[in-house]
Amino acid sequence: MSKADLPYRPCAGVMLVNRDGRVFVGQRVDSTLEAWQMPQGGIDPGEDALTAAIRELGEETGVAPDKVTLVAEAPDEFYYDLPDDLFGKVWQGKWRGQRQRWFLFRFLGEDSDVDIDTAHKEFRAWRWAxxxxxxxxxxxxxKALYEAVLTAFQPHLAASETR
Incomplete structure (x- = not known):
């Protein structure tokens, strides 16, 4: 089956911003790359994107729902295709890439409320960027996906810098 014949995996992403206007990023445990990413993950059947975003945030960062407040939802879905070297190797070869709904949350907690050593451990390290x-x-x-997410949330990020 060719890549073009496969659907996109439904996914939710979270841009978590702290009081200083910095964003949570983690390094994946399944990658040796120095790359960092924001929390994201699949939307389960029957689950809405916001519920999935909050669930994924907890599963990946240990941050409880009462430690965040929703600031904005990106107006559109964003898509990316897997590169050829990963195509067919991740997600049991069922998806060509992801279609993602992104949410911007303000982090109300302290750094001690972040715990990446979760039951669904995905990150080996984390920091604010x-x-x-x-x-x-x-x-x-x-990269293009992250640029689109930044563009979508830019008005809210600029406002958060001045508080």
């Missing part, structure tokens, strides 16, 4: 650095930190095939 400047939003403008995100496209250079992600794996190259997701």
């Amino acid at each position: 400047d939003p403008s650095d995100l496209p250079t930190m992600i794996v190259p095939f997701k």
Whole structure:
């Protein structure tokens, strides 16, 4: 089956911004790359994107729902295709890439409320990053996606800097 014949995996992504206007990023446990990414994951059958985003945030960062507040939802879905070297190797070869709904959350907690050593451990390290650095930190095939997410949330990020 060719890549063009496969659907996109439905997914939710989270841009988690702290009081200083910096964004949570983690390094995946299943990659040796120095790349960093924001929390994201699949939307389960029957689950809406916001519920999936909150669930994935908890599964990947240990951050409880009462430690965040929703600021914005990106107006459109974003898509990316897997590069040829990963196509057929991830997600049991069922998807050509992902279609993602993105949400911007303000982090209300403290760094001690973040615990990446979760039951669904996905990150080996985490830190807060400047939003403008995100496209250079992600794996190259997701760079355009991260630029689109940044563009969608830019009005809210600028407002958060002045608080």
